[in-house]
Amino acid sequence: MKIVVLTGAGISAESGVPTFRDADGLWEGHDVMQVASPEGFEADPELVQRFYDLRRAHLTDVEPNAAHLALGRLEKTLGPDLLVITQNVDDLHERGGSTNVLHMHGELRSALCLACADRFEWDGDLSHAPACPGCGAATLRPDIVWFGEIPYRMEEALQALQEADLFVSVGTSSQVYPAAAFVHWAAEQGARTLELNMNGTIASEDFDEVRTGPAGTLVPAWVDELLDGL
Numbered sequence: 084m085k086i087v088v089l090t091g092a093g094i095s096a097e098s099g100v101p102t103f104r105d106a107d108g109l110w111e112g113h114d115v116m117q118v119a120s121p122e123g124f125e126a127d128p129e130l131v132q133r134f135y136d137l138r139r140a141h142l143t144d145v146e147p148n149a150a151h152l153a154l155g156r157l158e159k160t161l162g163p164d165l166l167v168i169t170q171n172v173d174d175l176h177e178r179g180g181s182t183n184v185l186h187m188h189g190e191l192r193s194a195l196c197l198a199c200a201d202r203f204e205w206d207g208d209l210s211h212a213p214a215c216p217g218c219g220a221a222t223l224r225p226d227i228v229w230f231g232e233i234p235y236r237m238e239e240a241l242q243a244l245q246e247a248d249l250f251v252s253v254g255t256s257s258q259v260y261p262a263a264a265f266v267h268w269a270a271e272q273g274a275r276t277l278e279l280n281m282n283g284t285i286a287s288e289d290f291d292e293v294r295t296g297p298a299g300t301l302v303p304a305w306v307d308e309l310l311d312g313l
């Protein structure tokens with residue numbers, strides 16, 4: 084059985100990583116567009132670099148929760164038949180044992196050079212304008228896909244969604260495209276669809292089944308159920 088799991092900020096909420104849209108459209112006190120758009124970066128690069136520096140540093144304070152661990156456990160049985168596509172830029176899936184992870188919105192622990200367009204693993208800060216390890220220019224930015232930019236690896240995602248028998252959406256508000264369209268792409272090719280979220284979302288009616296509650300409870304329960312049935 085081939086499964087694609089799409090995850091959003093809700094899966095990391097119980098680890099202490101704040102979601103985007105649960106606090107009046109503000110993300111840690113900032114308008115989302117101010118810190119997650121090329122225009123915001125152009126207007127105030129220092130603010131945006133510092134914002135992501137803090138979030139990158141915060142990764143060492145958080146741990147994967149039961150939902151990340153359950154997906155890691157599921158991959159041990161399914162191997163490459165499980166693909167996790169995440170909109171999250173944290174590294175909690177990897178630390179939860181998943182290896183087949185597609186970060187469609189980039190990663191905090193990566194830097195993108197505006198001069199040479201290369202990407203580099205990055206654990207430190209960027210606000211002090213360090214030199215690019217590739218070309219030496221001081222033009223590194225967070226390797227995050229901002230509003231108006233093109234998500235990574237969409238061909239692979241589309242291929243996996245077309246081949247999937249089951250599509251599961253976990254902890255995403257389904258307000259941001261193209262991820263919000265994945266349920267349609269998968270269903271069109273015959274996949275069963277399941278939404279796991281704290282609440283219903285604007286997309287709930289598009290799923291075959293919806294379960295509401297915290298991801299840290301719902302995901303392990305779903306994984307247990309699935310493994311029992313294999």
Ligand code: APR
Binds near residue numbers: 255
């Ligand atoms: N368990 C399950 N779901 C939860 C939990 C939880 N503990 N806590 C919150 N949620 C749900 C909320 O109900 C909401 O539907 O997680 C969802 C979080 O939604 P958003 O904050 O909109 O996050 P996400 O869908 O990942 O945002 C998508 O938008 O800003 C951009 O690029 C950014 O990747 C991000 C994208």
